[in-house]
Every structure is written in structure tokens, then in C-alpha cells.
Amino acid sequence: MTNELSDKVTVVFASQTGNAESIARNICDEAIARNFSSKCMVADDLDKAALEAENVLIFVVSTTGDGDPPDNCIKFWRQLRKMKSDNILPHVQYAILGLGDTNYDNFCNTAKRLDRKFQEVGATPFYPRGLADDATGLEEIVDPWIEGLWDALAKVCSRGGQTDRVDEIANTMDSIKVESHGLTAAETEELQSGHKIMINEGALANLSQLTGLPRIPNSVCKIADSAKAEAVKTEHGIPGYIKVPGSVFTGKIKGARMLTSPDAIKRTIHLSVDISECSNELEYAAGDAFGIVCPNNELLVNGILQRLGVSEEESNQIVDIEPLTESTTLPTHLQGIQGATIADIFRYVTDLTSLPKKGFLRMLAEHTSDETEKKLLLLLSSKQGASDFNSLKEQMPTLLDILSTFPSCKPPLARLIENLPPHQPRYYSVSNSPLKHPKLLNFAFNIVKYSSPEPFNVPKVGVCTPWLDDLSGLVQTKEDNEIQPSMRASIPLFLKKSQTPFVLPSNTNTPIIMVGPGTGVAPFVGFCQHRDEQRKIKARMGTLGRNPSLDIENCFGEMWLFYGCRHKERDYLYRKELEDLKTRGVLKELVVCFSREAEDGEPKYVQDNLRKYGEEIYKLMAEKNAYFYLCGDAKNMAKGVNEALTDILCEYGGLAKMEAIGKLGEWTAEGRIFRDLWA
Numbered sequence: 001m002t003n004e005l006s007d008k009v010t011v012v013f014a015s016q017t018g019n020a021e022s023i024a025r026n027i028c029d030e031a032i033a034r035n036f037s038s039k040c041m042v043a044d045d046l047d048k049a050a051l052e053a054e055n056v057l058i059f060v061v062s063t064t065g066d067g068d069p070p071d072n073c074i075k076f077w078r079q080l081r082k083m084k085s086d087n088i089l090p091h092v093q094y095a096i097l098g099l100g101d102t103n104y105d106n107f108c109n110t111a112k113r114l115d116r117k118f119q120e121v122g123a124t125p126f127y128p129r130g131l132a133d134d135a136t137g138l139e140e141i142v143d144p145w146i147e148g149l150w151d152a153l154a155k156v157c158s159r160g161g162q163t164d165r166v167d168e169i170a171n172t173m174d175s176i177k178v179e180s181h182g183l184t185a186a187e188t189e190e191l192q193s194g195h196k197i198m199i200n201e202g203a204l205a206n207l208s209q210l211t212g213l214p215r216i217p218n219s220v221c222k223i224a225d226s227a228k229a230e231a232v233k234t235e236h237g238i239p240g241y242i243k244v245p246g247s248v249f250t251g252k253i254k255g256a257r258m259l260t261s262p263d264a265i266k267r268t269i270h271l272s273v274d275i276s277e278c279s280n281e282l283e284y285a286a287g288d289a290f291g292i293v294c295p296n297n298e299l300l301v302n303g304i305l306q307r308l309g310v311s312e313e314e315s316n317q318i319v320d321i322e323p324l325t326e327s328t329t330l331p332t333h334l335q336g337i338q339g340a341t342i343a344d345i346f347r348y349v350t351d352l353t354s355l356p357k358k359g360f361l362r363m364l365a366e367h368t369s370d371e372t373e374k375k376l377l378l379l380l381s382s383k384q385g386a387s388d389f390n391s392l393k394e395q396m397p398t399l400l401d402i403l404s405t406f407p408s409c410k411p412p413l414a415r416l417i418e419n420l421p422p423h424q425p426r427y428y429s430v431s432n433s434p435l436k437h438p439k440l441l442n443f444a445f446n447i448v449k450y451s452s453p454e455p456f457n458v459p460k461v462g463v464c465t466p467w468l469d470d471l472s473g474l475v476q477t478k479e480d481n482e483i484q485p486s487m488r489a490s491i492p493l494f495l496k497k498s499q500t501p502f503v504l505p506s507n508t509n510t511p512i513i514m515v516g517p518g519t520g521v522a523p524f525v526g527f528c529q530h531r532d533e534q535r536k537i538k539a540r541m542g543t544l545g546r547n548p549s550l551d552i553e554n555c556f557g558e559m560w561l562f563y564g565c566r567h568k569e570r571d572y573l574y575r576k577e578l579e580d581l582k583t584r585g586v587l588k589e590l591v592v593c594f595s596r597e598a599e600d601g602e603p604k605y606v607q608d609n610l611r612k613y614g615e616e617i618y619k620l621m622a623e624k625n626a627y628f629y630l631c632g633d634a635k636n637m638a639k640g641v642n643e644a645l646t647d648i649l650c651e652y653g654g655l656a657k658m659e660a661i662g663k664l665g666e667w668t669a670e671g672r673i674f675r676d677l678w679a
């Protein structure tokens, strides 16, 4: 290893939805503030030559899919896999911060694999790996990990670390007079004006010092008049600068159907989207997922712009987003924004509803004139305000809620835009087969409407599903669901590329077990349709071919579907289709349970039914080489299903628990167990 010390530090991120990128940029900025010579880059830009030139690397990497690396580190990953010797990166010292979610099986898989690989190729970790969990709040691990990083970094670098940041705010707390503020009542207001957040103002009374405040994020962008005369739109009705991982197509709503009864706890809608205008390019398979590029709620966007004092004329002015200086790089999602309107940026580029980070609140404090409000914002972002910050998170405030709670907060637009996370497309599984409906894309979704937990009880709505609900409302007025083309609402969509595709086995003989409660059943409706069509084709071929008595059943493996919902009569999704598939023998078994109706001892959840049919499941998997598919909620259901499978292998295969877990891992690696989960 080269012992030559340098002050150069490279922060590398691999990020799917922006968290790792934003943390990496903050680490880089803070490193610069502490006199290190630091730069930040995306993993895919770290090619072989760059790796050879680097001595000190800090990685911030998330995990996506089913334990997969994010899209922007696939190239980097490929290159790492090619490195076989243990002496390729002996000059590299590194630290890794992983982001993940313990609701998923492969928690922080990217960080763990990267760490292993770097050690295999001779690199040395200079600071213990941190693994942050979105299920409990990333900050719990991220903040102390970054705090401890600087001493470790100073030791591997020749300089830097000497200049501890002086926290000017810590010294000003005493001098800020606390005035009565009236922020303690929960007020339910219209969406345009936001819901005020309940904050325990009393927490300020005995505080003279705040510690652990995050850095104020650096300014990176400016809003400039655009040379373009008109706002950029594409043919899909969305601005062309929006970055999504795939080519965007326009689908038109062809039909909408309610899958639940009016007394169901959640409303679920089936939408049928006509893709005939792009079906040549948009090639999908049963089980695929696609993303929808939906705008933020218009009332929310307008409410925020109004609150910020942006007039209608200003919100429609044509602008570019530019780096503040020649040496600053814009966050990925703000790059290439030209010919935009401020309103479109808030509609399509910035996330207005996800939970605020402490660094964001600290930034807002800098633009808050009322001292009590400022002090509260600083408290919320400090160590002393940890419980108040947790209470704020429980209230799930939108940006508008935050701004209306702190009326004197007036951040400049550029400051706000650069500090908001990127707005994300929403993903859905296709619920039909292209073999049956080549020009359609069907899917099912629950309309996301809920309340924040007691005692707050503030009504909340999702971003995409209420939008889709509105669009489908347009067409539901017609009884037969057939609509006039002129009435058809458009949906911008793109096919999701998956590193672990959720597809049927190519050999139709392979038996399959499908487990999908709730809307998790959607891809399996597509699988069944596909097999149904394949059986019909085979039947036709059988009568024409060399063996007219070809036995269809021998050509097609058994299909088992485990489905679950709350009530048989209220939310049994696709009931008619599924029962029909069972009657016609496409499905060998349709095993359904109803969690709110099960008597004592009866199966309540899909995992209970898996246990009930344990012996059959074991034979299918261990003797008949079946494929196993799981789709739905990662939180409770996926864990329960995993445990049931482990128990089945122990009971019917005579394996010890660790052997059973190992066997499931083996089957997953062989590509016989597929998961499509969401937390």
C-alpha cells in the first residue's frame, strides 16, 4: 500500500431515488469546508483509470429492487466484477455508508457486496461501515456516521480535519427571545393553505445550546431567464427535461373498473390503457412493471407558489436552471433543465410530499425572519430536538404544511428547488398478457388516502393514485367503460428495466407457485392470461401437428395461486377472472383466505395457507423444480412468507433451520425464487 498521504477525497454515490446522492453531496461540501480537497461523483463515472488514480474514497450507496445496486452504478459494478486479483487496489483506503430498508430481505446489499469486493481486491477500509435503515429513519445512523468520519479521514489524509466547524448557532440560542407563537394547535385547513404542524414549543424554554446541527447545504443553482421562447413539452405532455429510467410513451385510458365494493376499506381500480400508438416500441412481458410520470397535485403546487409569493405570471415565466458557479455541479435531477416554467419544476421535478431532512429544516431556518420560528426550526434539526423531529415526521407534513407552520420563512426559489428531493415516477405491475391484449396495458392500484397516526389524524393522499383516480373518473361515467377517443385521458409511462426480471419460466412445463395478496395479485393475472393463451395456441397446434392427441396438461406445469384479502365480498380483486381460470384448469389451485373473516384456527394470511399446503409446496419446489413468485408488501407479508417457506423445508425436507435458509438462498441465486416487493 502507498503510504503517501494526500488531502484528496472522492465521495462516490450510487442512488436510485436521490437519498444517497444528496448525502454524498453534503459529505463532499463538508469535507471542503474542513479543508479537504474533495469532489463528488456518480459511481458509473468511476472508471478503471479513475480508480487507479484515487487514494481515499467515501461511498454512499443505496439498494434497490430485490437487493440490487441502483441503475447509476451498473457499469461500475460490471467493472468491479471483472477484477479478480487481490492486489488491484492496494493504494485505496475507503469508507462505506449504505442506505437500505430492513423491510427488505437483502438489507443494504449493495454496501455489503461493495465492501466485500473492495477488500478482495486489496483496498483497505479506514472507517467502520455504516448501514442506515429507512424503516427507522436514515438519520439515526447517517448523522453519527458522518460525525465520526472526520477524525478517521484526518488520519488517512495529510491535512484537513484540523478545522472543526464552529457552530455559530449554538452560541446564539440564549440571545433569541422566545415569544408566544400559537403553533401548538392542529388546524385542519384546505389543501391550498396546508396543515399546521403540532410542535411542542415548551421544549425551547430551558434550552441555551443546540448541538449536532447539520451543515447548511451549499447553494448550487440559480434560476436564469431562458433563451427559449416557449416552455419545453414533449409529445407526451410532460417537459422533455424530466429524467426517467426509460423511453416515455403515451398511453390512453381505454377503460376503468372498480375492483372493490363501495364498503371496502380501500378502493382499488383496474385501469386499461391503450398503447396501440406505441405498441411496436413498447414491448413488454407478463409480470413486467412500468413507471408513470405523474405530476404533483395541482392544488399543492399552487398553494406552495402562492405561499412563496410567486405570481401566476412569474410561475409561467420561461427559465433555465444553471449551476451557481463554473465549478459547481447540479444534482442529477436538476441537470439539463432549460425552457422550464417554475410551475412545471414544482409539478414534475421536486418532491413536495416526502419527509423533510434535518438539513432542509436548517436551510429553512436561514430564511426565517421570526426569531421564534427560526429557533423552532433549529431545534428540530438539532440533537436536543430529536423527539420533536420524530413527532414532526409522524405528522407527515408536505412542503406546504411546513411553510404554513413557519409563516415568516421565505426561502429563495432556487434555494428551495435545489434542496427538495427529486420527484419520483410511480411503478405498477402489468396485470395482463401481451399475448392476449397486445395493444393494452392493464394494471390495478389502491387509491392512497389515509390519516397520519393519532393524535394528529391529518388526512393524507398519495401523489399518483388520486391523479389516476381523477383521470379514470372521466371515463367511468360510461357504463360499458368504452369511451370516445376525444375523451381519452393520456398517461405518460415507461417500461421499468429490472435487473431481476419477474417473468414466467421459458419452459411451459415448469410448475409455478404464485403468492400475491391484495394488489400483489396483479402480475399473476397476467401470468395466468399468458398461460391460458399459450394453452389455446398449443391446443390448436396439437390438432394440426404430428401428434393430434397431444395432452395439453403434460405440456404445462401446474399453476398454484395463493391470494388473500380482507373480505370475500368487498375486496377480492379479479375474483371472476381467477375463478374462471380455476374452472378452466389454467390454475391448478386457487387458494384464497380472508383475513377479517377467518374463524379461529382458519388460515388468515397467505403464509398460513402456504403452511397448510406445505407438503405440496415442498414437492413442487424440491422434486418438480417449480418456480416461486412473491409480489406485494415487503413489510409483513414477505417476512411471513419467508418464514413459512423455511418451516416447510424443515418439516418436509428434514433440514435444520440454517440449512433451509441456505436452500432458499440457493434457489434464489438459481433464479427460481422471484420477488417484487414494496415497503
Ligand SMILES: Cc1cc2nc3c(=O)[nH]c(=O)nc-3n(C[C@H](O)[C@H](O)[C@H](O)COP(=O)(O)O)c2cc1C
Pocket: 014, 015, 016, 017, 018, 019, 020, 021, 061, 062, 063, 064, 065, 066, 067, 068, 070, 099, 100, 101, 102, 104, 105, 106, 107, 108, 109, 134, 138, 677, 678
Ligand atoms: C423499489 C424499492 C426496492 C428496495 N429494495 C431494497 C432492498 O432490497 N434492500 C434494502 O436494504 N433496501 C431496499 N430499498 C430501500 C432503499 O435502499 C432506501 O429507501 C434508500 O434510502 C434509497 O436511497 P436512494 O434514494 O439513494 O436510492 C428499496 C426501496 C425501493 C423503493
